[in-house]
Amino acid sequence: MPARIALLTPFASPSTRGNAITVDRIAAGLRRRGIDLATWDVSVTTEATIAREVEAFQPTLVHAFHAFRTGPLALRLARRTEIPLVVTLTGTDANHDLFDPSRAPIVRRVLEGAARLVAFHASIVDRVATALPDLRERFAVVPQAVSLEAGTPFDLDASWPLPSGRVLFVFPAGIRPVKRPRLPLAAFERLVARRPEVRLLYAGPVLDVAEGAALTAALHGRSWARHLGAVPHAQMASLLTQADVVLNCSLSEGGMANSVLEAWAMGRPVLASDIEGNRSLIEPDVAGLLFGDEAELVEQAERLVADPRLRARLGAAGREVVQRRYPPAREIDGYLDVYRPLTPVPAA
Numbered sequence: 001m002p003a004r005i006a007l008l009t010p011f012a013s014p015s016t017r018g019n020a021i022t023v024d025r026i027a028a029g030l031r032r033r034g035i036d037l038a039t040w041d042v043s044v045t046t047e048a049t050i051a052r053e054v055e056a057f058q059p060t061l062v063h064a065f066h067a068f069r070t071g072p073l074a075l076r077l078a079r080r081t082e083i084p085l086v087v088t089l090t091g092t093d094a095n096h097d098l099f100d101p102s103r104a105p106i107v108r109r110v111l112e113g114a115a116r117l118v119a120f121h122a123s124i125v126d127r128v129a130t131a132l133p134d135l136r137e138r139f140a141v142v143p144q145a146v147s148l149e150a151g152t153p154f155d156l157d158a159s160w161p162l163p164s165g166r167v168l169f170v171f172p173a174g175i176r177p178v179k180r181p182r183l184p185l186a187a188f189e190r191l192v193a194r195r196p197e198v199r200l201l202y203a204g205p206v207l208d209v210a211e212g213a214a215l216t217a218a219l220h221g222r223s224w225a226r227h228l229g230a231v232p233h234a235q236m237a238s239l240l241t242q243a244d245v246v247l248n249c250s251l252s253e254g255g256m257a258n259s260v261l262e263a264w265a266m267g268r269p270v271l272a273s274d275i276e277g278n279r280s281l282i283e284p285d286v287a288g289l290l291f292g293d294e295a296e297l298v299e300q301a302e303r304l305v306a307d308p309r310l311r312a313r314l315g316a317a318g319r320e321v322v323q324r325r326y327p328p329a330r331e332i333d334g335y336l337d338v339y340r341p342l343t344p345v346p347a348a
Contacts, residue, residue: 002036002060002344003035003036003060003061003339003343003344003345004036004037004038004057004058004059004060004061005030005035005036005037005038005059005060005061005062005063005339005343006037006038006040006054006057006059006061006062006063006074006077007023007026007027007037007038007039007040007063007065008039008040008042008050008062008063008064008065008070008073008074009023009039009040009041009042009065009066009070010041010042010043010065010066010069010070011023011041011043012024012039012041013233014232015041015043016174016204016205016230016231016232016233017174017205017207018173018174018257018258018259019065019066019090021233021258022065022144022258023039023065025145025147025328025331026065026331026332026335027039028147029145029328029329029331029332029335030332030335030336032332033332033336033345033346034346035336035345035346038053038054038057038059040053040054042069042070042073047073050073050077051073051076051077051080054077054081055077055080055081058081059081059083060083060343060344061083061084061085061086061339061342061343062074062077062078062081062083062084062085062086063085063086063087063088064085064086064087064088064110064114065087065088065090066088066089066090066092066093067087067089067090067093067097067098067107067110067111068092068093068097068103068106068107068110071087071106071107071110071111071114072106072109072110074087074110075109075110075113075114078113079113083343084115084116084342084343085113085114085115086114086115086116086117086118086338086339086342087110087111087114087116087117087118088117088118088119088142089111089117089118089119089124089128091124091178091252091253091277092178092252093107094119094124094127094128095127095252095277096178096252098127098128098131099131104131108131108132111128111132111135112132112135114138115138115342116138116139116140116338116341116342117135117138117139117140118139118140118141118142118334118335118338119139119140119141119142120141120142120143120144120256121141121143121256121277121280122141123276123277123280125139125141140334140337140338141334142331142334142335142338143256143325143326143330143331143334144256144258144261144326144331145261145326145327145328145330145331146258146261146262146264146265146322146326146328147328148236148237148240148262148265148266149237150237150238151233151234151235151236151237151238152232152234152235152238153235153238154231154235154236154238154239154242156239156242159228160199160201160226160228162199163197165197166197166198166199166244167195167197167198167199167244167245167304167305168199168200168201168242168243168244168245169184169188169198169199169200169201169243169244169245169246169247169271169301170201170203170239170240170243170245170246170247171184171200171201171202171203171204171246171247171248171249172203172204172231172236172239172240172246172259172262172263173202173204173248173250173259174204174205174206174207175202175204175205175206175207175208175211175212175215175227176207176208176211177208177211177251178250178251178252179204179249179250179251180249180250180251180273181202181211181215181249182211182214182215182218183249183273183294183297184200184247184249184297185200185218185219185222185225186294187294187297187298187301188200188224188225188298188301189222190298191298191301191302191305192224194302195302195305195306196224197305198224198301198305199224199225199226200224200225200226200247201225201226201227201228201243202215202225202226202227202228203228203229203230203231203236203239204229204230204231205229205230206229215227236262237262237265237266240262240263240266240268241266241268243263243266243268244268244269244304244311245268245269245270245271245301245304245311246259246260246262246263246268246269246270246271247270247271247272248260248270248271248272248273248278249272249273250272250273250275250277250278251273251275252275252276252277253275253276253277253278253280256277256280256281257272257277257278257281260272260278260281260282260288261281261322261326263315263318264287264315264318264319264321264322265319265322266315266319267315267316267318267319268315268318269287269288269289269304269310269311269314269315269318270282270287270288270289270314270318271288271289271290271291271297271300271301271304272288272289272290272291273290273291273292274290274291274292274296278290281321285314286314286317287314287317287318287320287321288314288318289303289304289314
């Protein structure tokens with residue numbers, strides 16, 4: 001029978017989390033290629049309901065996005081219906097859950113039960129293989145793409161009126177510890193003292209209550225910084241075009257960050273933490289800048305504030321990187337290649 005894919009995701013639209021954006025893009029691309037696919041969001045649907053609906057759908061393959069959050073249910077469904085399981089690992093899976101004593105046994109069981117595994121970058125394969133070397137041969141690397149088009153305008157002036165001549169840094173991420181949202185505040189305090197035109201805008205939902213409260217407290221008295229909360233993904237293109245620089249301060253990434261790809265798609269330069277997941281995308285001084293500590297953050301940020309031509313050059317280079325290396329068609333080709341030995345899919 002033709003391929004029927006049951007895709008389990010930790011979040012889906014209307015969530016603005018990175019997982020939701022990635023899964024929605026992949027699902028839409030697969031449907032355009034003729035794949036009969038249904039998606040289940042485990043954050044809003046009970047396991048019993050998902051199990052009942054998946055069995056009624058009669059898939060030929062189960063695809064779990066996020067080994068820890070959706071993998072256990074997906075593995076049970078695949079075994080019960082005797083069909084293959086594909087698992088796409090996130091940064092949290094590979095960088096944290098796989099090495100967390102309480103979560104590692106669950107993640108390992110899911111990975112060992114999968115027919116194929118997908119990572120966004122070879123660095124993630126290497127990291128997993130340090131713990132589970134026998135799984136290396138099951139991996140495929142499918143780089144993320146970006147699909148961000150002009151949608152609903154975002155009225156920045158209505159949310160935060162800014163002075164003329166401002167240089168706006170946008171921090172587009174859910175507020176949680178791994179994104180380190182408070183990291184830039186002390187550095188930017190020093191920067192604003194020299195460059196009063198600098199502004200810092202957070203755009204993302206609070207995903208960790210304690211971190212959200214800590215950020216709110218840290219923003220008190222800093223009139224040059226503001227947290228907008230969640231911005232609908234349809235408005236992100238508009239918001240990013242109003243940014244001068246996009247900031248990523250993550251502690252870890254899954255090999256590729258949506259925030260970096262989307263900034264580049266809009267021709268915006270990126271200033272990002274010097275971690276493996278960002279180095280996999282950003283070649284310093286080519287399409288973005290990296291920083292290792294607070295002093296370097298101040299230094300690199302000030303370079304961008306002082307030099308509009310640098311911002312324009314890095315942003316243009318980033319747009320070219322996205323168009324050349326990470327088109328949506330290539331991402332979908334990658335997933336079809338993963339599926340093809342396991343279930344019938346249309347020819348490329």
